[in-house]
Structures are given as structure tokens and as C-alpha cells.
Amino acid sequence: MPELPEITALAGFLDERLAGATLTQIVLPSAFTLKVADAPYESLVGRTVDSVGRHGKFLAFNMGAAPQAANTDEPLSLIVSFAKDGWLKFSDTEPGTETGSTGGYFAAQLGFANNGRDYDITLTDDGAWKGLALFIVRRPAEVPGIAELGPDALSPSFGLEEFGRLFTKRQQVKGLLRDQKLIAGIGNGYSDEILHAAKLSPVAIASKLEPDAVERLFRTMKELLQGAVTELSGKGPSEVKPAKKASMRVHGRTGEPCPVSGDTIRELAFVGTSFQYCPTCQTNGEILARRGTVKG
Incomplete structure (x- = not known):
């Protein structure tokens, strides 16, 4: 299972490329992956990524308010729990370039556009039991697993x-x-x-x-x-x-x-x-x- 160091590195890598990006596409082949949805997942499309961060072993895409109120004009967070065998694939292309099929199972696909480049993220789960989960919430603490977290192991205040x-x-x-x-x-x-x-x-x-x-x-x-x-x-x-x-x-x-x-x-x-x-x-x-x- 991805842990604090991997999620920290992943969040930093994605934040550097996606902060300010617009979410252009989200594909969920199975409703099972989406555990909590304070708003329809389609309402994320068109939103701007404010930041990508980490809460324990959860990855968080923090999205700004919708440019045109689509069910809600509040900021939303797309939270990813990778579970035991989950991870993601990342690619960046020139606009209009075909990225092709990922092949095999995937839990979700996200498309972004930022500063003249297109970015594609595929959330994968290689386990026999598919545990990767997504949550769409107004505040990360609305995810039960995040609300219950103890102090972060690397928090300066955790002495x-x-x-x-x-x-x-x-x-x-x-x-x-x-x-x-x-x-x-x-x-x-x-x-x-x-x-x-x-x-x-x-x-x-x-x-x-x-x-x-x-x-x-x-x-x-x-x-x-x-x-x-x-x-x-x-x-x-x-x-x-x-x-x-x-x-x-x-x-x-x-x-x-x-x-x-x-x-x-x-x-x-x-x-x-x-x-x-x-x-x-x-x-x-x-x-x-x-x-x-x-x-x-």
C-alpha cells in the first residue's frame, strides 16, 4: 500500500503540474469506485485544480468552485484512497494528441489541461480485490478515514x-x-x-x-x-x-x-x-x- 513518503512525492509531482489546471474529463467505468459523492462526479469537469495534497495515505485533488454553478458552486475535493494495490499512471501530451487505450482494468481516468498541455491520469488497481476508492466531498475531513486520522507522522507539532x-x-x-x-x-x-x-x-x-x-x-x-x-x-x-x-x-x-x-x-x-x-x-x-x- 502506498504510504506517507510515496503519497508525499506523488502529491508534489502532481501539484507542480496540475495547480491551475482545468479538469476536462472524468471517466468512472464502475460506480463501485465512488464511495461518497457530495456532488455528481460530472460536476468536477470545468473546475480548476487549486492544489494537490496529502492527508495520511490519501491523495487529494482540491478543486475550486465551478465556473458556472453545476449543482454546487462550492469548492470540492476529489480524494483517492489507493488501498493495497492501487496507484496511478501519468502522461502529458500536446493538445489533441491521442493517448491510446490503457489496457486492462482501471478505476478512473482523469484529463486535465494546463498551460498548453494535456495531462492524463489513470487510477489503477492490480489487486484481485479492487479496493481503490474515490470520494467527492466539500471538505477532506468529510471522508471518514481522514476524519479519524491521528497526528501525521512527520508533522512538526507531533513531538x-x-x-x-x-x-x-x-x-x-x-x-x-x-x-x-x-x-x-x-x-x-x-x-x-x-x-x-x-x-x-x-x-x-x-x-x-x-x-x-x-x-x-x-x-x-x-x-x-x-x-x-x-x-x-x-x-x-x-x-x-x-x-x-x-x-x-x-x-x-x-x-x-x-x-x-x-x-x-x-x-x-x-x-x-x-x-x-x-x-x-x-x-x-x-x-x-x-x-x-x-x-x-
Whole structure:
């Protein structure tokens, strides 16, 4: 699933090209994709993009008021939740150039015009279960997932004291980092990387961590995510995912040697998901088993 660094890079890339652009076309082949619509999706056509931004792991196209009131003259936001396997394809062409068929499944197509160029975005979902979702709302906070977000992981106002207050429950630290109601923006991949860099077990119980371990985790989270944002900044959509994958030290690298210890990277799999870790770096050499136990 795209996480904070990828969505930040994607929003910056799109904002640079689409701020001030006019939405010229929107195609939704399936009504299933559109979860909430405060206005008909056709009413977005003709609106100007004020900005493209991010809320947690959501992408937001913030649109200005309609030039001619079409059901509503209020600003609207088109919010994208990519879910597990969603992403987008981006192309820019001279006006009137045929872009051709995308081929295969797509969740939506958007066309824009800005400063003499046409821009086309295709929202794709490669998963067997199509989870990519769109929301058309007057304010991003009207999307339930955004309204429930905790503080953004990279927000300057999210400090160590507030972070430390999260570590009071008997909850595995891996799950805590991924809980969007507690911290916004971190998913399965970067939580693996953060815990590895902080030398903490993914199944460690949050309430049992010593204060110095909590502080180390906090500093690592901030530094690793900011480094990933910097590394991905300026890259196009087709480059972001490969760059993320290449940067991963443990996530998605089951069976490979840990770049720090040389130990074999292990995986703990659950229904529909899995995570990776280094026994030497994170669990004192113990191999994790299902349900968070360890094998001696």
C-alpha cells in the first residue's frame, strides 16, 4: 500500500503540474469506485485544480468552485484512497494528441489541461480485490478515514511527548505504528523499516518499552520517513514504487541477508499480509512464530 513518503512525492509531482489546471474529463467505468459523492462526479469537469495534497495515505485533488454553478458552486475535493494495490499512471501530451487505450482494468481516468498541455491520469488497481476508492466531498475531513486520522507522522507539532503517550496499552508496536487513528501515514513497509532501524521487535508490547526505546523509535521514525520523502521527491509515478522497493532493507526481502548483521531476513505471515524482520538486529536471535510467540 502506498504510504506517507510515496503519497508525499506523488502529491508534489502532481501539484507542480496540475495547480491551475482545468479538469476536462472524468471517466468512472464502475460506480463501485465512488464511495461518497457530495456532488455528481460530472460536476468536477470545468473546475480548476487549486492544489494537490496529502492527508495520511490519501491523495487529494482540491478543486475550486465551478465556473458556472453545476449543482454546487462550492469548492470540492476529489480524494483517492489507493488501498493495497492501487496507484496511478501519468502522461502529458500536446493538445489533441491521442493517448491510446490503457489496457486492462482501471478505476478512473482523469484529463486535465494546463498551460498548453494535456495531462492524463489513470487510477489503477492490480489487486484481485479492487479496493481503490474515490470520494467527492466539500471538505477532506468529510471522508471518514481522514476524519479519524491521528497526528501525521512527520508533522512538526507531533513531538516525543505526544508520541510517548501512545505507549500505554498492551499492543504490539508494529500494530501501533500502522494504526492510522494513532499515527497517520505509516503502513506495512515503512513500519518494518523503522523497527529494523530502531532495533526493536515487531511484536514487542508497546506498554513494556523502556523510555529510551520509545525515544529511539520516535527519532528513527522521523529520520527514516523524512529521508524517504527526500529520496522520492521529484520522481514521477512510474519511478516512485521501484525507488521505494530498492530502498527497503528488510521489507519484502525474506530469505536475503540483512545488510546490517548478515543474518537471514525472516517473515511472519498472516492472512492477507506479512512482515519481515532480522532476528539478530531485532529479536536477540529468536525466530518469531504465529500469534507473536517466539521459538526457542
